[in-house]
Amino acid sequence: MTSLPEIWVLGATGRSGSDIASILVKNKDVTTVIVGRNQERLDTLATTLPGSRAEVAAGPDAIIQLIKDKKPAVVVNMLGDYANAGVAIARAAVSSGTHYTDLAADLASVPLLLGLHDEAIAGGATVVPGSGYGVVGTQGAVARLCEGSSRKARHIHVDGLPAMATKAEGTVGDALAHSIIDGMAGGGKQVIDGKLVSAPMGTYVELTTPDGDKVTCGAVPAGDLIAAQRCSGVPDVSVTANSSYGPAGLIARLAIPVVSTIMLLGPVKRYAQRYLASVQAPAAPMPRKHTWGHAVVTFDDGTEQEAWLQAGDASDFTSAVCSEVALRLARGTKARPGAYTPCEIFGSEIAEAAGAKIILV
Helix, strand or coil: CCCCCEEEEECCCCHHHHHHHHHHCCCCCCEEEEEECCHHHHHHHHCCCCCCEEEECCCHHHHHHHHHHHCCCEEEECCCCHHHHHHHHHHHHHHCCCEEEECCCCCCCHHHHHCCHHHHHHHCCEEECCCCHHHHHHHHHHHHHHCCCCCCEEEEEEEEECCCCECCCEECCHHHHHHHHHHHCCCEEEEECCEEEEECCCCEEEEECCCCCEEEEECCCCCHHHHHHHHHCCCEEEEEECCCCCCCCHHHHHHHHHHHHHCCCHHHHHHHHHHHHHCEECCECCCCCCEEEEEEEEECCCCEEEEEEEECCHHHHHHHHHHHHHHHHHHCCCCCCEECCHHHHHCCHHHHHCCCEEEEC
C-alpha cells in the first residue's frame, strides 16, 4: 500500500500553525504531521486533528535532522526567523527533495529564500516563501492586472490593508514579530530600474476602500515589493501598508526612520523581536469588514489600471493561502523545481482559491 504524502507543519501549536493544520487534516489524500517542542501541547492539539500524527523536535537543528531522515513531501514553516533558521530549514528540505513554504513577508528573508532557486532545482523541490496575506494580499491584485495583458507594465504601486480580529490573551507570536522587526530594520525600500533601493520611511497616504472606509497607510519595506516585481517584470515598484500592529500618531511617525536604523544593531533587533513576540494583543473585533490588497499598474502607453483584492480576516486568509500552497505542492499541481513567490508559480488564482475576490476598477 502506498503511503500518503506527508505535510509537516512546524510550529503547529501556534495560532497560524494550528489553523493551517486544521485545514490540511480535512484533506484525505495527505497526512498532516504537527511538529513542535512540547509533547503535551502536541498531544492536546492532536486530539482535535483526527488522522494527524506528531513529531517532537527541540529546535531548528533537530527539525533539520528530522527532515533529512524522514523526507516529508512538504514542510510548512510557521516558526519565524525566516532569514536565519528559515533559510537553514528550507535548504535542508530541498536537499532532501522536500518542498518548502512559509509566511516570510519581509525584505530580510524573502530574497534569501528566493536565492535558493538553483539548490531547489538541483533537489527537484520547490520553495515558496510568503504564502500568506503579507505577500499574496497585494501580489494577487498585481498578477490579475498583468495576466494576459498585451501592454507592458512600467510602474506598480501596492497598498496592504489587513484587518483581523485578535483573540483574548493572544500574543503577537514569533513569526509575526520577526517579520515586523525585520521589515523595520534598515528603513524604507522601493524598486527602481529593477533594483531594490532606499526610500523614505514613514510617508503616509489615505485610501478609500470599495467599502467606503478611509484607511491610512505608511510607506514600509515589505516582501511584496519583490513579489510584485517578480510576477510582473515591471522595473519600478513602490508600496505602503496599514497594520493594526503598526505605529500611529505624529510622534511615532517621526520616530520611524530613527527606529529603523537602530534596529540594524543585532542585540537591539533580537531583543525587540523577543519582546514583541511576547506582547499580548488585546481581544478586539476586525476594524473593518474586509481585508484589502490594492494595486495600481501604469503601463508603457501611459494608461493606468487598478485592482482591489478583497478577503475576510487577514489571519484566516493567510491560513487558507498557506494550506492551498502546501496541498498543491504535495499533489504536484503546477509545481516545478525552483524558488518562486506564490502568484509567480500559481497565478492570481491562488488568492481566489483561498477565498479572495479580485475587483478590477
